[in-house]
Amino acid sequence: MNLDQLKDTPHRRFNPLTREWIVVSPHRTQRPWQGKVEKTQVEDSVPYDPDCYLCPGNARAGGAHNPRYSSTFVFENDYAALLPNPAEVAMEHDDLLLAGTERGICRVGCFSPRHDLTIPRMSVPELRSAVDMWIEQFNDLGSREWVQHVQIFENRGAMMGASNPHPHCQIWATAHLPNQVIREQAAMKEYAGKHRSCLLCDYLRLEGDLSQRVVCENDCFLVVVPFWALWPFETLLLSKRHVESIADLENNERDLLGEILKQITTRYDNLFEVAFPYSMGFHQRPTDHQHHPESHLHAHFYPPLLRSATIQKFMVGFEMLGTPQRDITPEAAAERLQSLPQVHFRDRA
Numbered sequence: 417m418n419l420d421q422l423k424d425t426p427h428r429r430f431n432p433l434t435r436e437w438i439v440v441s442p443h444r445t446q447r448p449w450q451g452k453v454e455k456t457q458v459e460d461s462v463p464y465d466p467d468c469y470l471c472p473g474n475a476r477a478g479g480a481h482n483p484r485y486s487s488t489f490v491f492e493n494d495y496a497a498l499l500p501n502p503a504e505v506a507m508e509h510d511d512l513l514l515a516g517t518e519r520g521i522c523r524v525g526c527f528s529p530r531h532d533l534t535i536p537r538m539s540v541p542e543l544r545s546a547v548d549m550w551i552e553q554f555n556d557l558g559s560r561e562w563v564q565h566v567q568i569f570e571n572r573g574a575m576m577g578a579s580n581p582h583p584h585c586q587i588w589a590t591a592h593l594p595n596q597v598i599r600e601q602a603a604m605k606e607y608a609g610k611h612r613s614c615l616l617c618d619y620l621r622l623e624g625d626l627s628q629r630v631v632c633e634n635d636c637f638l639v640v641v642p643f644w645a646l647w648p649f650e651t652l653l654l655s656k657r658h659v660e661s662i663a664d665l666e667n668n669e670r671d672l673l674g675e676i677l678k679q680i681t682t683r684y685d686n687l688f689e690v691a692f693p694y695s696m697g698f699h700q701r702p703t704d705h706q707h708h709p710e711s712h713l714h715a716h717f718y719p720p721l722l723r724s725a726t727i728q729k730f731m732v733g734f735e736m737l738g739t740p741q742r743d744i745t746p747e748a749a750a751e752r753l754q755s756l757p758q759v760h761f762r763d764r765a
């Protein structure tokens with residue numbers, strides 16, 4: 417089977433991580449970027465905003481004040497979705513009405529004191545500080561007896577529901593594994609049992625050999641538009657070495673994680689010359705105090721934009737009720753991302 421057959425014929429593709437299918441309809445848009453690329457106004461951003469609840473020294477809801485931090489800064493979310501000590505609840509009614517307690521800790525982590533600096537425009541040493549912050553949080557929260565999983569994620573842009581442009585992430589520690597993690601862990605475990613190897617190590621090798629969907633890489637990480645990508649410019653960031661978590665990364669790998677994040681987000685911003693919205697997050701081993709040789713550190717980027725800075729993909733209709741579908745092929749998306757300049761459009765002379 418060759419890739420040419422998939423280029424203009426509607427078909428379906430399998431996601432081995434979630435074990436779900438997606439539908440690809442490349443015949444609908446033979447030339448996906450023929451439409452006008454609209455440039456939206458780049459907001460005038462200031463390094464410090466007196467009204468921002470994340471900037472150093474500012475007041476937050478509930479009266480707390482941020483310290484005058486100079487690197488990264490983590491605090492418990494003032495509007496936490498989960499609480500560390502909620503009242504115990506339980507309901508089990510005929511296998512139909514089921515409910516139970518969910519314990520959690522929700523934190524916010526600022527990448528930088530600068531209100532206007534986003535990942536693509538931060539320096540590699542500044543990004544290293546963010547990586548160190550993630551590792552510290554993973555170790556701190558993950559070592560608690562009741563915490564089974566630590567989810568680190570970033571919502572970027574108003575389109576993804578992020579109301580504040582100050583660069584920050586969220587860290588949610590939970591007493592149960594989240595749904596997506598349950599699925600991926602089960603798939604990776606079953607694959608490891610069947611093949612005596614790691615699903616993502618094998619996939620990494622395959623994508624490296626084929627060179628059809630690789631967007632960028634460095635010595636320790638590779639970013640690919642996965643064969644089964646659902647969002648138009650979805651990417652998967654993979655550690656080249658089999659490590660179960662960010663805490664297992666060695667010194668130079670920690671630097672290079674910052675570097676690869678800068679590479680991929682710069683390409684994203686350059687695509688439509690806007691601050692490209694996305695949800696991204698790391699998947700790594702659960703912290704349930706079990707052994708997880710099947711886990712392989714990776715990150716998913718799920719950006720909603722389709723053809724321009726203002727046209728987004730919606731998951732509606734058949735996608736809500738049936739199977740998700742995409743138009744441009746993952747290969748075409750990878751080619752497009754790969755061809756972009758590596759210097760951020762706002763930093764060009």
Ligand SMILES: [Zn+2]
Pocket residue numbers: 464465468469470471530531582
């Ligand atoms: Zn701010």
Ligand SMILES: [Zn+2]
Pocket residue numbers: 614615616617618657658659711712
């Ligand atoms: Zn692996």
Ligand SMILES: [Zn+2]
Pocket residue numbers: 433600699714716
């Ligand atoms: Zn994953």
